[in-house]
Amino acid sequence: MVMHSLSAPTRREAILLIFVFVSLLLFSRTGYDTSAVRFWDVDKSGAEPTAQIESWRTRITWSNGHVPNTRVVSHVPGWTIFDNLFVLNGTVFVVTDFPSSIPDRTTITSTGVTIFNGEEAAKDRIPGDREMRVISTDQAQKLFGSSAELLDGVTWLVNDPPQFITHYYHWSAELFFGFWRTYSSLDTAIDEMGKSTLPALRRIFFAHADGDHWRDYALMNQWVLRSAFPSLTTEYSYDWEDRAAMGRPMMLDRVIFNDRAAAMQGQHFLSTGRTASEPSALPGSAHWWSTIRANVIRVCGLDPNTAGDAEQTPVITYVSRQEWGRRMLIQEDHERLVEELYKLRDQYGYEVNVVSMDKFSRAEQLALAARTTIMMGVHGNGLTSLVWMRPSPQATVMEFFFPGGFARDYEYTTRALGMVHYGFWGDEYFTHPETPEQAYPEGFQGTSIPIDGAVVARLCHERLSLR
Numbered sequence: 482m483v484m485h486s487l488s489a490p491t492r493r494e495a496i497l498l499i500f501v502f503v504s505l506l507l508f509s510r511t512g513y514d515t516s517a518v519r520f521w522d523v524d525k526s527g528a529e530p531t532a533q534i535e536s537w538r539t540r541i542t543w544s545n546g547h548v549p550n551t552r553v554v555s556h557v558p559g560w561t562i563f564d565n566l567f568v569l570n571g572t573v574f575v576v577t578d579f580p581s582s583i584p585d586r587t588t589i590t591s592t593g594v595t596i597f598n599g600e601e602a603a604k605d606r607i608p609g610d611r612e613m614r615v616i617s618t619d620q621a622q623k624l625f626g627s628s629a630e631l632l633d634g635v636t637w638l639v640n641d642p643p644q645f646i647t648h649y650y651h652w653s654a655e656l657f658f659g660f661w662r663t664y665s666s667l668d669t670a671i672d673e674m675g676k677s678t679l680p681a682l683r684r685i686f687f688a689h690a691d692g693d694h695w696r697d698y699a700l701m702n703q704w705v706l707r708s709a710f711p712s713l714t715t716e717y718s719y720d721w722e723d724r725a726a727m728g729r730p731m732m733l734d735r736v737i738f739n740d741r742a743a744a745m746q747g748q749h750f751l752s753t754g755r756t757a758s759e760p761s762a763l764p765g766s767a768h769w770w771s772t773i774r775a776n777v778i779r780v781c782g783l784d785p786n787t788a789g790d791a792e793q794t795p796v797i798t799y800v801s802r803q804e805w806g807r808r809m810l811i812q813e814d815h816e817r818l819v820e821e822l823y824k825l826r827d828q829y830g831y832e833v834n835v836v837s838m839d840k841f842s843r844a845e846q847l848a849l850a851a852r853t854t855i856m857m858g859v860h861g862n863g864l865t866s867l868v869w870m871r872p873s874p875q876a877t878v879m880e881f882f883f884p885g886g887f888a889r890d891y892e893y894t895t896r897a898l899g900m901v902h903y904g905f906w907g908d909e910y911f912t913h914p915e916t917p918e919q920a921y922p923e924g925f926q927g928t929s930i931p932i933d934g935a936v937v938a939r940l941c942h943e944r945l946s947l948r
Contacts, residue, residue, distance in 0.1 A: 541732055542628040548621040549732065551575045557759045558588040559744020560663040563736045567621070567629065571725035573613045573738075576621045583615050591742035593689040595642045606742040629730040634683030635664075636733045640740040643694035646687075649701040650865040654894045656739070657705065658868070659757035661773050662897075664737050666763035674786060675772035684714045692717045699862070704843045708780035709773050754919060755893045770898055774869055778851040781844040788851040789871030795945045796832045797822060798849060800858035800866075804837060808859045809928040810881065818934035825938050831945065838863040855879065855941055859930055864891045868898065876900040877944045879910075881932050886925040887917045903940065908933035910940065 543549065551574075554562040561584070567574040573590065575583055590613045591606040616624070637660055645651040664679065671677045685706075687695055692715075696702050706713065724731065744756035752758075775785035787793070799822060802809050810818070819835050826833040834853075838846050850856065850866035857879035858864055867878050878895045882888075884906040895902035896913055903910045904917075911917065924930070 538631050538633045540628055541631045545627065546618060546622055548576055548618045548625065550577050550618065553583060554735070555663065555666055555763060556584050556589070557663075557762050558747030558750070559740050559742075559756055560659060560760050561589050561738045562663065562667070563738060564734065566733045566736045566738070567625065567730055568724070568733070569624065569730040570728065571721065572611060574621065574624070574730075575613065575615045576618060577615065578617050580615050580617075586613055586615070588743050588746050589613065589738065590640055590740045593640050593642055593740070593742075595644050596742060596745075625730040629732040632684070632731055632733045634734055635680050636736045637664075637682055637685045638733075638736050638738045639685060639687050639690070640738065640743075641689065642741075643687075643690040645741065646690055646695045647697050647702075649697045649699050649862055650890060652695075652697060652702040653705050654865050654868050654890070655755060655757045656741075657709075657773075658770075658894070658897075659744070659760055660737055660739060662757065662760035662765065662769060663739070663763065665769040665772065666760065666765045669764050669766050671766040671768050671772055673768045673771055675768070675775035677772050679772075682710045682713055684716065686721060687715065687717045688721050689718055691719060699839070699843075701843060701846075701865075704847075705777055708777045710776075753893050754889050757897070758893060761897065767899060770868070774851070774871075778847060778869060781848040781851070783848055783851055785851075788848075789853065789873070789876075791873045791875060793852070794830065794832050795854040795875065796834065796852050797825065797855045797941055798834045798836060798853040798857070800856065800861075800863035801835055801837050802859050802861050802863065805861070807926050807928065808861050808930065810859060810930050810932055811928075814930075814932045814934065818932055818937060821934035821938035822941070825941060829942065829945075831941075838866070855944060857881070857937065860886075860888055860891070867891060867895060867900075870898070870900065872899040874947045875945050877941075878902045879905060879937060879940070881905045881930055883922060883924040883927065883930045884909075885917075885922045886920050888921070889916075889919055892916060901944070905932060905937065907931040908936045910936070 541549065549565040551566055552564040554564055556562070563575070565576070567576055577583060586608050590608045592608055592612060594605055596602070596606070639646075639656070641656065646656060664682075665671060665677070668677045668679045741756050744750055744759050747759040749758040749761060750756055771785075778785055778788055799818065801815065803812070803815055809815075822833045822835070825831050834849060836849065841849070846866055847869050850869040851871065853870050854873070854875050855877045856864065856867050856870060859881045864878065864880065870876055878891060878900060880891055880902065882904055887904060892902045892904065892913070901912060903912050
């Protein structure tokens with residue numbers, strides 16, 4: 482049997498063994514320091530990273546007699562911004578020891594019923610204590626006790642019936658339009674690109690509409706809302722009823738409260754017929770709508786910094802209704818108009834689009850409108866997309882009516898955005914302030930609306946020649 486003798490370790494091996502032994506000894510004494518573990522990237526600036534902890538604000542409490550007072554931040558008929566607004570059992574409560582400081586209830590809210598013409602219908606809309614009460618802090622203490630559930634952030638409370646909500650124009654160019662004009666009055670420094678310091682809208686309550694009765698047939702309402710406020714949550718009439726059935730008071734941090742019937746009490750509505758015109762009396766930036774426009778068209782893949790810029794090739798968009806079966810041009814006049822517009826394209830290099838909006842996807846409709854310099858067409862829902870145009874000295878809307886007819890819908894909206902509107906009766910046209918009275922003569926909804934394409938084309942070139 483062969484025996485092998487063990488040789489002494491080399492100097493290198495000895496040093497290695499000593500190092501391993503010392504390391505094990507230190508580890509056994511100090512343990513494993515888990516405080517060194519990081520679940521985020523280390524801040525390269527040298528600042529110590531901190532975990533982001535969001536405190537839950539779900540309830541507000543107060544000592545006896547110190548119920549938070551409701552504050553009216555801003556008000557015009559139909560559009561009111563409140564801080565610390567209370568709701569209990571479906572009734573809205575304004576808490577204040579100075580009731581004379583609160584606007585008349587009929588200019589804030591209504592019963593929320595469907596709106597019809599006539600004195601009896603108007604009486605049905607008058608709010609009572611079931612809809613809204615103004616109470617003192619002592620009364621609030623007795624009703625609410627010493628606490629309330631808190632809905633923090635910004636809430637939009639829509640007290641309208643679904644009657645007008647389910648329509649692209651009445652949503653985007655009236656209800657949503659009026660909401661943002663009201664809320665944006667709190668930031669008069671909004672710039673052309675829409676930068677604002679306002680906190681984003683957190684939630685909407687549709688007090689009288691269910692989940693199926695705020696969307697429009699063209700599916701534009703939800704696209705506009707979700708692109709403008711991606712983190713938004715919506716609650717509907719049955720959610721409102723659920724909260725009422727809990728029997729607990731809730732306090733809303735900040736509320737934009739709108740009511741169509743209440744807005745109809747205002748002088749601006751009486752002169753324009755537009756509920757969204759009432760907030761025009763509030764302070765605001767000339768670029769107030771640009772925040773919404775920028776968010777919406779960005780989702781469509783456009784850069785709001787360049788879309789519709791005056792330095793780009795001018796874009797003329799004719800929104801045709803020739804396949805709709807009502808409110809249509811005389812076919813020969815339609816063809817002549819298209820011919821004249823294409824002459825402008827060939828002579829001056831303008832981009833000309835003749836489109837039926839319903840043939841486009843929603844993103845395509847909004848993107849085209851955002852690039853458009855001049856939009857034209859017969860009075861109809863397709864012109865609603867004028868709200869995505871970029872205001873400029875050349876930005877123009879041309880609306881074709883049956884002679885003698887006129888509606889203020891798109892005329893008011895165009896001017897509210899700082900653009901120019903022309904109404905056409907055949908070869909005649911008019912603009913603010915020389916607009917006719919609103920009228921719907923026989924033929925207004927018909928298929929024989931005349932237009933002089935050469936006159937339209939000539940005005941287009943005049944508008945696009947402005948600098």
